[in-house]
Each structure stands twice: as structure tokens, then as C-alpha cells.
Amino acid sequence: MSIPTSQSPDIIKTDIAIIGGGNAGITLASKLKYQNALVFEPKTPEDRDVSWALWATGNDQKDIASATRGRWKQWRLVDHNHEILHNSNEYYYTSLSSADYLHYCEQQLSPNVGLVRETVENIISHGSGGTFTASGQQYYADHIFDSRPAKMDKAGLKQHFLGIEIRTKKPLKDIEIATLMDFRVDQSRGLHFIYALPFSDRSLLIESTMISTTIEPVDWYKQAIYQWLDGQSIEIEEITREELGIIPMHETTPKDTSLSKIGTSSGAIRLSSGYAFTHIQSQINQLASNIEKGDYRVPQVISGTISTLDKIYNRVLVAEPSLGVTLMMKTAGALDAEGFSRFMLGKATIKDWIKVILAMPKLPFLTQVFRL
Numbered sequence: 001m002s003i004p005t006s007q008s009p010d011i012i013k014t015d016i017a018i019i020g021g022g023n024a025g026i027t028l029a030s031k032l033k034y035q036n037a038l039v040f041e042p043k044t045p046e047d048r049d050v051s052w053a054l055w056a057t058g059n060d061q062k063d064i065a066s067a068t069r070g071r072w073k074q075w076r077l078v079d080h081n082h083e084i085l086h087n088s089n090e091y092y093y094t095s096l097s098s099a100d101y102l103h104y105c106e107q108q109l110s111p112n113v114g115l116v117r118e119t120v121e122n123i124i125s126h127g128s129g130g131t132f133t134a135s136g137q138q139y140y141a142d143h144i145f146d147s148r149p150a151k152m153d154k155a156g157l158k159q160h161f162l163g164i165e166i167r168t169k170k171p172l173k174d175i176e177i178a179t180l181m182d183f184r185v186d187q188s189r190g191l192h193f194i195y196a197l198p199f200s201d202r203s204l205l206i207e208s209t210m211i212s213t214t215i216e217p218v219d220w221y222k223q224a225i226y227q228w229l230d231g232q233s234i235e236i237e238e239i240t241r242e243e244l245g246i247i248p249m250h251e252t253t254p255k256d257t258s259l260s261k262i263g264t265s266s267g268a269i270r271l272s273s274g275y276a277f278t279h280i281q282s283q284i285n286q287l288a289s290n291i292e293k294g295d296y297r298v299p300q301v302i303s304g305t306i307s308t309l310d311k312i313y314n315r316v317l318v319a320e321p322s323l324g325v326t327l328m329m330k331t332a333g334a335l336d337a338e339g340f341s342r343f344m345l346g347k348a349t350i351k352d353w354i355k356v357i358l359a360m361p362k363l364p365f366l367t368q369v370f371r372l
């Protein structure tokens with residue numbers, strides 16, 4: 001690797017250092033065209049291949065097309081009583097391979113940007129930059145952007161899941177529909193649903209997802225997946241991939257408060273849903289264009305109002321977990337496909353918000369508003 005920096009015998013100097021080459025870090029690195037920069041990431045894309053999903057329009061495809069594994073204009077939420085089916089004209093629910101996306105960004109790096117597959121340590125910040133080491137080598141950067149995941153609160157609300165990707169014995173039905181939430185599973189330990197994405201008529205991703213404060217044993221999620229598959233008469237020919245995830249649904253504490261944060265550790269994640277991809281993209285696009293103008297401040301992409309509303313929503317979920325299914329079904333039921341996509345993307349109109357607020361049970365929300 002050639003490092004695009006000025007060097008002295010002891011210390012490598014660069015304009016910008018990015019700690020972590022995950023979604024936020026490598027996206028930022030790929031958009032820097034004029035500055036000398038280094039992005040530090042110890043893991044390869046394959047080490048962390050998971051499924052990232054988002055709502056995207058036809059115009060959003062440029063940077064995600066090569067990583068797209070599937071996209072659906074129809075999606076559904078199901079409980080024991082009914083099914084809500086959304087059919088969108090504008091949005092695709094889109095699932096990406098994170099490894100393919102990270103590879104795509106790595107391939108886009110300009111000659112002035114280097115990727116260092118090492119862990120950053122011993123950071124000492126000075127102003128917006130600082131010094132640090134990686135594999136014993138010392139570095140200095142005028143500006144540092146830190147994307148290391150923040151610390152989660154053990155007792156905080158989380159979305160936690162286990163997913164398997166399978167090849168099925170027989171062709172699947174309804175492969176044009178993504179199942180975002182099927183609540184017909186064990187609800188005794190918290191809000192629980194199955195998420196199922198048919199990538200083809202023989203390939204399916206199924207996740208058992210919980211929204212609660214306590215992580216469950218691996219076999220518990222697996223059992224839920226097998227029971228659901230049984231109920232759908234889907235037989236597994238082969239399990240081709242497995243993924244585990246824990247996403248915070250509470251405010252987290254950054255590893256180092258003196259550095260500029262990007263990505264989820266900067267708060268670019270919806271607390272009520274765990275969706276972050278689109279918010280990170282929006283933050284990084286704005287930041288990259290600001291950097292070209294000499295402005296290194298990291299934009300906050302989720303408004304204070306949305307964060308507060310998300311926190312109230314989550315407080316209701318913690319206080320009254322048995323309401324979880326009703327809240328999710330009523331949110332989806334109040335909106336059409338376009339409104340639901342906007343809502344999930346943090347772009348809901350006033351009309352969308354009014355529809356959702358009117359559909360919610362009032363007392364649990366008022367109780368939590370007064371407790372804020």
C-alpha cells in the first residue's frame with residue numbers, strides 16, 4: 001500500500017484520519033477527492049458481512065446497485081389478527097450485502113486516500129486532530145473522524161437478532177413480498193418478530209428479532225426461526241450464512257468524547273427502529289461536501305424532534321411491552337407504503353405524523369411525555 005502522506009522517520013502525517021472503515025468511515029473515505037487521508041480498519045469486508053436494508057427510490061441506486069441482493073416494492077407486517085400489505089410506487093425496500101458495499105467503497109478510493117488494515121490505539125487529540133498509533137507506527141492527522149461503535153448501556157433497550165440465510169428444498173411462494181415483521185411468534189420475553197427476505201425462489205434470509213433489554217441465548221432465536229419455517233411449510237436444504245446483531249435503541253456513550261464522531265456513534269441511527277444506513281449516507285454526503293469547502297464539522301442528521309419522539313415511543317415499549325405489537329401494527333396501518341417509507345426514513349410529513357399520532361393509544365404516550 002502506498003500511503004499518501006508526508007513522512008518523517010518517526011511519524012506519518014496526513015490531513016485526515018478516519019478511525020474505522022465500516023459504513024460511515026469507508027463511505028467518507030470514498031468521497032474525499034482532494035485531501036490526503038488514511039482510513040484505519042482492521043477487519044476485511046468478509047469478516048463483517050451482514051445484511052443492511054433501507055428504503056430507496058430509483059434515484060438512490062448509484063452507490064448501492066452493486067451491493068444489492070434484493071429489492072421489493074411490496075412489504076408486509078402480520079399479527080394473529082391481520083396482515084398489512086404495502087405496495088409502493090416510489091420506494092423499494094432494498095437489502096444490501098455489507099461486504100459488497102464496503103468493497104465497492106474501497107474500490108472508489110482516490111489515489112490520495114489510503115486504507116490501513118490496522119487497529120488505531122493510543123489516541124491523543126489536539127484540536128480537531130491528534131496523534132495515535134497503529135501496529136506500532138505513529139501517526140499525526142490535522143483532522144480525525146472517529147466511527148468506532150459507542151458503548152451500549154447493558155440495561156438499555158436494544159434490537160437484537162439472529163438470522164440465517166437458507167437454500168430451500170422447494171420453490172418459495174410470494175417472493176415479491178418482503179416480510180418486515182411477523183409477530184406470530186413467542187412474545188413472552190419481549191417484542192418479538194420474524195423478518196424474512198426472499199432473495200430468490202430458493203433463497204431466503206430469516207431473522208428472529210427482539211426489541212427488549214435482555215439478549216437471549218442463540219438457540220432461542222434459532223428455535224423461533226425453525227418454528228416459523230415449519231408454520232410456513234418451508235424446508236431447509238442448506239444454511240448458507242448466519243448473522244447476529246445487537247443495535248442500540250438508546251443513547252450510547254462515545255468511546256472518546258474529544259474526537260469528532262461519525263456514523264452510529266454520532267447518533268446517526270433512528271432510536272425507534274435501529275435503521276441507520278440512510279442517515280449515515282446523508283451525514284457523510286453532507287460532511288464530504290462541507291470538507292471540500294473547509295468546514296470539518298459533522299452534521300447531525302436526525303433532528304431533535306425526531307429523537308425526542310423516538311425516545312417517547314421507546315419509553316412506551318419499555319413501560320408496556322405488551323403494547324409493542326399493537327404500536328407497530330397501528331403505525332404501519334395508519335400509513336400507506338409511501339408514508340411508511342418516509343416515516344422510516346425520518347422524512348415523514350406533518351400529515352404522516354398526524355395519522356400515526358391519531359392511531360396510537362393515547363394514555364401510555366401521555367404518561368411517558370409527562371415523565372420526560
Ligand SMILES: Cc1cc2nc3c(=O)[nH]c(=O)nc-3n(C[C@H](O)[C@H](O)[C@H](O)COP(=O)(O)OP(=O)(O)OC[C@H]3O[C@@H](n4cnc5c(N)ncnc54)[C@H](O)[C@@H]3O)c2cc1C
Nearest residue numbers: 020022023024040050052053119120245263264275276277
Ligand atoms: C448485524 C447488523 C445489522 C444491521 N442492519 C441494518 C439494516 O438493515 N439497516 C440499517 O439501516 N442499519 C442496520 N444496522 C445498523 C447500522 O447501519 C450498521 O451498524 C452500520 O454498520 C453502522 O455504521 P458505522 O460506520 O457507524 O459503524 P460500523 O459499520 O460498525 O463501523 C465501525 C468500524 O470501526 C472499526 N473499529 C473499531 N475499533 C477500531 C479501532 N480501534 N481502530 C480502527 N477501526 C476500528 C470496526 O471494525 C468497524 O468496522 C445493522 C447493524 C448490525 C450490527
